Amino acid sequence: MASDLLFSTRELLIGVATSSAQIEGGDRNNNWYDWAQMPGTIADGSSPVRATDHWNRWREDTALMAELGLQTYRMSVEWSRIEPRPGEIDRGALERYRDEVAAVREAGLVPLVTLHHFSHPSWFAGLGGWTAAVAPERFLALVEVVVEALGEYVTDWVTINEPNVYATQAYLFGEGPPGTRDWGAVRATLRHMTIAHIRAYRLIHRLQPDAKVGFAHHARVFAPLVERNPAHRVFSAVDRALFQDLLADAMLAGRWTPLLGRRPDDIAPGRYYDYLGLNYYSRSAVSGLSDGTFPGAPVNDLGWEVYPAGLVEVARDLHRRHPAPIWVTENGTADAADAFRSRFVFDHLQAIAASELPFERYYHWCFVDNWEWNDGEDPRFGIVALDYETQERTVRDSGRFLAHVIADGGVTQGTYDTFVAGQDYPSDPR
Numbered sequence: 001m002a003s004d005l006l007f008s009t010r011e012l013l014i015g016v017a018t019s020s021a022q023i024e025g026g027d028r029n030n031n032w033y034d035w036a037q038m039p040g041t042i043a044d045g046s047s048p049v050r051a052t053d054h055w056n057r058w059r060e061d062t063a064l065m066a067e068l069g070l071q072t073y074r075m076s077v078e079w080s081r082i083e084p085r086p087g088e089i090d091r092g093a094l095e096r097y098r099d100e101v102a103a104v105r106e107a108g109l110v111p112l113v114t115l116h117h118f119s120h121p122s123w124f125a126g127l128g129g130w131t132a133a134v135a136p137e138r139f140l141a142l143v144e145v146v147v148e149a150l151g152e153y154v155t156d157w158v159t160i161n162e163p164n165v166y167a168t169q170a171y172l173f174g175e176g177p178p179g180t181r182d183w184g185a186v187r188a189t190l191r192h193m194t195i196a197h198i199r200a201y202r203l204i205h206r207l208q209p210d211a212k213v214g215f216a217h218h219a220r221v222f223a224p225l226v227e228r229n230p231a232h233r234v235f236s237a238v239d240r241a242l243f244q245d246l247l248a249d250a251m252l253a254g255r256w257t258p259l260l261g262r263r264p265d266d267i268a269p270g271r272y273y274d275y276l277g278l279n280y281y282s283r284s285a286v287s288g289l290s291d292g293t294f295p296g297a298p299v300n301d302l303g304w305e306v307y308p309a310g311l312v313e314v315a316r317d318l319h320r321r322h323p324a325p326i327w328v329t330e331n332g333t334a335d336a337a338d339a340f341r342s343r344f345v346f347d348h349l350q351a352i353a354a355s356e357l358p359f360e361r362y363y364h365w366c367f368v369d370n371w372e373w374n375d376g377e378d379p380r381f382g383i384v385a386l387d388y389e390t391q392e393r394t395v396r397d398s399g400r401f402l403a404h405v406i407a408d409g410g411v412t413q414g415t416y417d418t419f420v421a422g423q424d425y426p427s428d429p430r
Helices: 031-036 054-067 091-106 122-126 135-150 163-171 183-207 230-253 309-321 341-354 397-408 413-420
Strands: 005-008 013-017 072-076 110-116 156-161 212-218 221-224 276-279 283-286 326-331 359-365 384-387 392-395 410-412
Touching: 005 341, 013 110, 013 397, 031 122, 054 091, 054 392, 072 091, 072 156, 072 359, 091 110, 091 135, 110 135, 135 183, 156 163, 156 183, 163 183, 163 212, 163 230, 183 212, 183 230, 212 230, 212 326, 221 230, 221 309, 230 283, 230 309, 276 309, 309 326, 309 341, 326 341, 341 359, 341 397, 341 410, 341 413, 397 410, 397 413, 410 413
Parallel strands: 013 072, 013 359, 072 110, 110 156, 156 212, 212 276, 221 283, 276 326, 326 359
Antiparallel strands: 005 410, 384 392
């Protein structure tokens, strides 16, 4: 009953998010497969070749999403499957993706398709990847092919996922392919991804005037480890500006910064987004140019702080500078025992419901446990558990919790008592 609702989610479309390299399996023609072949790069020695075998099991996964009542599905296409060699388009791969998005629609879910989610063809990496001046041009060619092929069923697009994470992982910390440490490469990557997003935004709207286009921006709360320490406060502001604010202003509004070099002649200040895509996971305790956690803070299996209020904090700041509907394109937690994931989802949805901001969508990361980049197969983010050996899927209690939330249009007292009450987060032992 409506009177039984602790809070409503009826204004939200609720679904799950995935990425092709983390779920499909089988592809040996991309930069992350190449990276995984290098000793010591992946924590458990695995590779994306197994993953969840979604390339073959997509019908099963789509049916399970429909069974849970999910309303929208964020997925990505694998560039290396579509263009395995420069200029060579695999029409069979495109047809496979077309079949999938058609089935997603038929199952009652709204598809949201990401065009670049960390992975790309080995040949593109050989050109220098996103550091190459030709990168935006090559990406635009892919965008045109994909939108023309899938546009009958897809009108919602993410151009690029987490450009700030991609650039720093690949070229600042050396924790992703190609694993170098080069500030010039960080700048070139962010420059070319910004150009690519803006040009892709315009291209998609030429092909689909009513499309909704944005990029998935990773934002986190940067807070001083010691509030009264002036250096910690300064570093918090610097970290936030360098990691997320300057890039968001450039990609969303064409507000160029010297960080990105000379502004291209064809790009002027404007509006290059139809929604604010926001990936939110955690808060950083700042004492310098590095991440940390607050002693005693609640944390997940990977040691990331759980800080639900931060979702609204970063959304409010981004919306103040760039007003638009807010789509939480990723939010989730590593919890192998499923001991606090329902609490995590409850706390974040409650924060959304209590805010005055125009949240429209919430995508939980992720659907089925997947291959988690450098951490391999160990972290468990799914509302559906995966046995990697048998590929058997098992819906977790957190998946059933989310299904109840969608069916009821919010969290009822009964659902809370069944799935959330009694759950709590582990704490940082320091």
